[in-house]
Amino acid sequence: MKKAMKKLMVAGVLCMAGAAFLAGCGSDSSSGGKQFLNIATGGTAGTYYPLGGALAEILNQNIKGMNASAQSTGASVANVNMLKDGSVDIAFIQNDIAYYAANGKEMFKDNKVDSLRGLAALYPETIQFVTTQDKGIKTIADLKGKKVAVGASGSGAEANARQILEAYGITYNDIDVQYLSFGEAVDALKDGNVDAGVVVAGFPTAAVQDLAANKSAAIVDIDPKISDQLMQKYPYYTKMVIPKGTYPGQTEDVNTVAVKCVIVGTTKLSDEMGGEIVKALYTHLDRMKAAHAVGKYITKDTALEGMSIQMNAGAEKYLKSN
Structure with a gap:
């Protein structure tokens, strides 16, 4: 009887460990296997906000299990800080601000952010x-x-x-x-x-x-x-x-x-997901063009021009592919 109880306890611990592992992967039953992605944009009257809404729509329609949403923010500098504290997953940022953050310069002097990773450069x-x-x-x-x-x-x-x-x-x-x-x-x-x-x-x-x-x-x-x-x-x-x-x-x-306006994530975003995000974006540019006039400048050919920080490896691999 004691041996049977011991086996049941061991099995229970293993089961809980397995459940915890699955939860850490975002695959627990409470989230329905969904991937939640918060996108930081800018003010509602600006350019980032409509483009962020369009990007969320593209990702939701083209990446299985994706639940992306765009939120209005104080734009570039605020977005870096939100990426740093983990309250958002990806963000629209000017490439100079991304450079300052990654290198600890200007408004990020003594406050360097090492975790930033580029996904794509969009428009001037x-x-x-x-x-x-x-x-x-x-x-x-x-x-x-x-x-x-x-x-x-x-x-x-x-x-x-x-x-x-x-x-x-x-x-x-x-x-x-x-x-x-x-x-x-x-x-x-x-x-x-x-x-x-x-x-x-x-x-x-x-x-x-x-x-x-x-x-x-x-x-x-x-x-x-x-x-x-x-x-x-x-x-x-x-x-x-x-x-x-x-x-x-x-x-x-x-x-x-x-x-340049760039889309940026952090080291928390997997290379696989980085690749999926840019693939979805660059195969559905019609939606970005419909969202704002600057959408006409967004092309895969220019997606690495002006990128001022280290790239997400998955995004870079896709952008360098034919």
């Missing part, structure tokens, strides 16, 4: 130095002595503004710095309270279109030679041309630079 987020025609600003060099809205303090846009100004030999001591978000910057331009503002977004940007409809807006050209120097120092920048006619009254192409 163009850096636009916006002014109005009446200010007489033709080049970045003309910003000396001017009131410039450089972005919210500690934001990616502010770091972009500082780096580009630095490439022209301009420091914050040479300008009247205004720490304003791009929406606030455009309002200040309308009111004549600043001379220029920095907007980082896919173009045409609604806030700039609105400014152009109310005043004669202008985008300041960045010299391609300066762009080359910038790209040598900061590997996340790419060259970009804003074609003439993008905004009302824009009669010439404008040279500038861009960072």
Whole structure:
């Protein structure tokens, strides 16, 4: 009788251990074998949010057992912190912010995040130095002595503004710095309270279109030679041309630079799942195009361009396949 009881106890322990193992794999009966995936995006009025919703839909329809959902967040910097604490599984982030986090620079100085892994680079987020025609600003060099809205303090846009100004030999001591978000910057331009503002977004940007409809807006050209120097120092920048006619009254192409929107996970995301996510995404790009105008820039051919951090091995393998 004692031997029988002992056998039953051993069997019970083994059964519990097996159940615990299955639960750790996300395969317990309470979840119905589903894979839950939280996707961090940005504000509801931005670009990340509709794209995140479209991505969740693609994953739910094309990966067995997937239960993905997109949530509105404070965008890139907030998303890195959410990835770090495990409250989200993948996120939309600017490639420069991902670079800062992975290398412990800028707003992540002394707070390096080693666990980030890239899944795909999506589309360019163009850096636009916006002014109005009446200010007489033709080049970045003309910003000396001017009131410039450089972005919210500690934001990616502010770091972009500082780096580009630095490439022209301009420091914050040479300008009247205004720490304003791009929406606030455009309002200040309308009111004549600043001379220029920095907007980082896919173009045409609604806030700039609105400014152009109310005043004669202008985008300041960045010299391609300066762009080359910038790209040598900061590997996340790419060259970009804003074609003439993008905004009302824009009669010439404008040279500038861009960072890229990237999808990022962490080391917690398996290589297998990373591969499945990018395969589902790049075989259903029509849904991303329907979600937002920038969807037309999302292609498998450019999915590794501007990736500023180590890749998820499964995603990289798929993206490098024919």
